[in-house]
Amino acid sequence: MSSGPGADSAPARNHDDDITTTPAASGTFSSLKVRNYRLFFSGAIVSNTGTWMARITQDWLVLSLTGSAAAVGITTALQFLPMLLFGLYGGVVADRYPKRRLLLASQGALGLLGLVLAGLTLSGHVQVWHVYLIAFLLGMVTVVDTPSRQSFVSEMVGPAQLRNAVSLNSANFQSARLVGPAVAGVLIASIGSGWSFLVNGLSFLAPLAALLLMRPEELHKVERAPRGKGQLREGLRYVAGRPELIWPIVLVGFIGTFGFNFPIWLTAFSDGVFHVGAGTYGFLNTLMAVGSLIGALLAARRGSSRLRMLVVTAMLFGGLEIAAAFSPYFWLFAVLLVPVGMLGLTVNVTANSSVQMATDPVMRGRVMSLYMMVFVGGTPLGAPLLGWVTDTFGARIGFATGGAVSLAAAAVIGLVLARVGGLKLRFEMRHGHPQVRFVPRERLATAA
Structure with a gap:
């Protein structure tokens, strides 16, 4: 466990300009031996599948409502725009507050937005501006959710297993990419887009349950940044002064x-x-x-x-x-x-x-x-x-x-x-x- 801002910091450098990790247990799935991360990984399988279902369904719904590929592009841009504009502020929030609590709030908000879009679609009242608004709100939530989720991995597994856990997160996401669009296509063709959105909204119950079942005492403790002015500039200066970053x-x-x-x-x-x-x-x-x-x-x-x-x-x-x-x-x-x-x-x-x-x-x-x-x-x-x-x-x-x-x-x-x-x-x-x-x-x- 780290005991301060200097603990678990930049690892030793060698002449190859490598960044090496603490010796870790070998094996492709070694980080899954950590109970908290195993829960996190299991919940992510479900929610990632729902997210890919929602992505495909959202694009199809916008195309159906407008007949315009440009409208699909606008939806995508609205979902990415908050990260471009406010992403650094999300990092300040992630450093300041307990990440597990932040994730409980952000994952709950993502699920709720999915259910709102499902309700609008199933009721037949959905309009394209509804999708635009929800896409933008989803982007706003991910401003906090993404840095919290990325940095929470190290608190679950520690430095020795960090690379393995990051890799398995990517494998998790790509596996869902293989399954989610296919399931969404079947649901859209058979019973309609609204049910695909409903499955996505409900899928966030899995990561919420995983976060609640974790043992906080087994997390690797890190010092949280105190409230104060200039934390955004401090983060930029920190990165700018380190070539390895x-x-x-x-x-x-x-x-x-x-x-x-x-x-x-x-x-x-x-x-x-x-x-x-x-x-x-x-x-x-x-x-x-x-x-x-x-x-x-x-x-x-x-x-x-x-x-x-x-x-x-x-x-x-x-x-x-x-x-x-x-x-x-x-x-x-x-x-x-x-x-x-x-x-x-x-x-x-x-x-x-x-x-x-x-x-x-x-x-x-x-x-x-x-x-x-x-x-x-x-x-x-x-x-x-x-x-x-x-x-x-x-x-x-x-x-x-x-x-x-x-x-x-x-x-x-x-x-x-x-x-x-x-x-x-x-x-x-x-x-x-x-x-x-x-x-x-x-x-x-x-x-x-």
């Missing part, structure tokens, strides 16, 4: 803004390049989800978060996007989506766990709110730009542009981190194969 967040911002616009690209490729139907479009999304799930499970097996691996994975992610963009055959394009999804998820998990492990517990809510604001908040900014590129120059150029920006950002940030860490590139032959490594400058000089 600022550069992973910057990299995630570039990739989230430019490299994760898959709804635009998969729609454009399905319709304008390969001329396949809506069913095949759903199949492509499923392949992405399968890749993401594989990436999450592989990440859960690793016991450390390395900035070097983050940079290399991000470069591979951008390179594979470019390769997929210019794939001449549909089957090759589809196959490449699996490793693209796997690498994209690995980038997110590695950055997330690296940033959390390098942050003092008392600052973790503010840091993670900045992380999520940059990662999620960039979507409303990048999507219109990449959408324009795709419409103007074609799907292949649009997809390749997103990959090229991701690749370039990873390369530049890798060089910055190497310079900050006193590293240089070294080329050598090993077992007959060329190898590129970052090594300390003094070691390189000695070898010369």
Whole structure:
């Protein structure tokens, strides 16, 4: 348990500019041995499935009410906008108050909003402005819910299991992504959209029950930030003064803004390049989800978060996007989506766990709110730009542009981190194969 703001702070750094964790129990599902986290994980399976059901149903409902794809985009933007505008304030709240109590309030509010939308839809009185308003209110709740939930993981499992738990959270979410849309499609087609919203609203009973059943005395205690002025600026100064925090967040911002616009690209490729139907479009999304799930499970097996691996994975992610963009055959394009999804998820998990492990517990809510604001908040900014590129120059150029920006950002940030860490590139032959490594400058000089 941490005893103050300095406890459980940035782990030891080595010459590879790695962030290493306390030795953890091995195994893909090792963090599930912690009772409180096991309850949290179980509740999240149910609510994540409901959330994916609601996402699909919400888009379908807006399209049905308006016949406009732009209206669907407005709904998405309204749900992301609060995080972009107020995300940092949510982090201040998460650092100031007990996170378990905050989550009880936020998860309850999310469930209530789902039930309100279900009631409006089932009664036949729903209008598009109702959906807009509820989408915005959902976004406002997630301003507090997201940093509280992200930083609460470390309180449940401690530093030794943090990376494993973050990876399993991602696997949980991606598993729900495979199940939720399919269930929503069946409900919409058979009994109507309102029942899908109702299931989503009720699904939040599971995380609420999990939070209530937890044993507070088994949580890893952290010092809460006292009330005071300047806490938002304090959080920004804290991140700005630490390269191991600022550069992973910057990299995630570039990739989230430019490299994760898959709804635009998969729609454009399905319709304008390969001329396949809506069913095949759903199949492509499923392949992405399968890749993401594989990436999450592989990440859960690793016991450390390395900035070097983050940079290399991000470069591979951008390179594979470019390769997929210019794939001449549909089957090759589809196959490449699996490793693209796997690498994209690995980038997110590695950055997330690296940033959390390098942050003092008392600052973790503010840091993670900045992380999520940059990662999620960039979507409303990048999507219109990449959408324009795709419409103007074609799907292949649009997809390749997103990959090229991701690749370039990873390369530049890798060089910055190497310079900050006193590293240089070294080329050598090993077992007959060329190898590129970052090594300390003094070691390189000695070898010369």
